[in-house]
Amino acid sequence: MTRAPDVDLTTAALELARDAYPGLPFNPVHEWIDEVADELARSINFAADDVEALTFLRDTLSGRYELNGSRDIYESPDGSFLNRIIETRRGIPIGLSVLYIAVAQKVGLNLQGVSAPGHFLTRYESLDGPLFIDSFSAGTILTFEEAVCRVQKMTMLNSDQAEETLQPVGPRPIILRMLNNLKSLYARINNWQAAWIVQHRIASLCPSAYSEKRDLALISLRAQRTGQAIDLLESCLPSCPCDELELLEGQLAVARRELVRWN
Numbered sequence: 001m002t003r004a005p006d007v008d009l010t011t012a013a014l015e016l017a018r019d020a021y022p023g024l025p026f027n028p029v030h031e032w033i034d035e036v037a038d039e040l041a042r043s044i045n046f047a048a049d050d051v052e053a054l055t056f057l058r059d060t061l062s063g064r065y066e067l068n069g070s071r072d073i074y075e076s077p078d079g080s081f082l083n084r085i086i087e088t089r090r091g092i093p094i095g096l097s098v099l100y101i102a103v104a105q106k107v108g109l110n111l112q113g114v115s116a117p118g119h120f121l122t123r124y125e126s127l128d129g130p131l132f133i134d135s136f137s138a139g140t141i142l143t144f145e146e147a148v149c150r151v152q153k154m155t156m157l158n159s160d161q162a163e164e165t166l167q168p169v170g171p172r173p174i175i176l177r178m179l180n181n182l183k184s185l186y187a188r189i190n191n192w193q194a195a196w197i198v199q200h201r202i203a204s205l206c207p208s209a210y211s212e213k214r215d216l217a218l219i220s221l222r223a224q225r226t227g228q229a230i231d232l233l234e235s236c237l238p239s240c241p242c243d244e245l246e247l248l249e250g251q252l253a254v255a256r257r258e259l260v261r262w263n
Contacts, residue, residue, distance in 0.1 A: 037106030058139030069136030
């Protein structure tokens with residue numbers, strides 16, 4: 001995965017799945033997207049307007065193929081992996097949205113990701129203004145006003161601030177959000193080896209971000225990559241904020257003791 005802004009979103013998302021499922025072939029997912037798009041195209045060509053076109057998309061993915069959200073799936077990394085979403089028909093909002101975007105693009109609908117607070121959406125620029133799809137909630141279609149109202153209720157932001165959160169984003173921010181979701185999940189379940197793989201990707205995509213290098217250092221220690229943890233902690237210390245100095249020095253001492261113990 002590169003830092004290029006025009007990276008293919010579906011392929012990049014599949015790379016994350018391959019981290020968890022080594023050797024995962026990408027072709028079955030791409031073929032599934034093509035098959036769904038071919039089926040959808042037969043009806044979408046007769047759509048009377050943008051709302052009906054999005055309704056056909058929703059009815060195909062959420063109805064015909066039963067792709068929907070599930071609260072339980074938040075506790076499983078499979079909710080982010082396209083291959084598993086297709087197999088189980090369940091996913092978290094961002095994973096489902098990636099499939100919506102992929103199928104929509106195949107039939108000429110420029111659906112874009114929206115990194116809204118708390119709940120990822122997709123956005124379509126209709127002739128009458130932006131429309132949004134909540135893929136997690138059975139593909140509910142929202143007007144701009146409805147989407148703004150939803151964000152305000154969730155966040156207590158004012159109208160202008162809420163509108164800012166509904167701007168479309170490209171593939172790179174979407175992949176970063178997927179990675180951060182996985183990072184949080186793996187940390188909660190103490191799967192530090194998987195968390196390290198995820199954090200290594202994040203740090204590679206954000207090489208100048210101190211916070212990501214710091215997190216890679218801390219996760220490396222928990223993943224028993226002691227030598228790397230020491231190198232990263234030593235690199236972080238000169239530029240770390242004052243309120244993190246004690247923590248990082250303490251973790252560096254722990255890492256050095258671990259290294260001595262194993263050598």
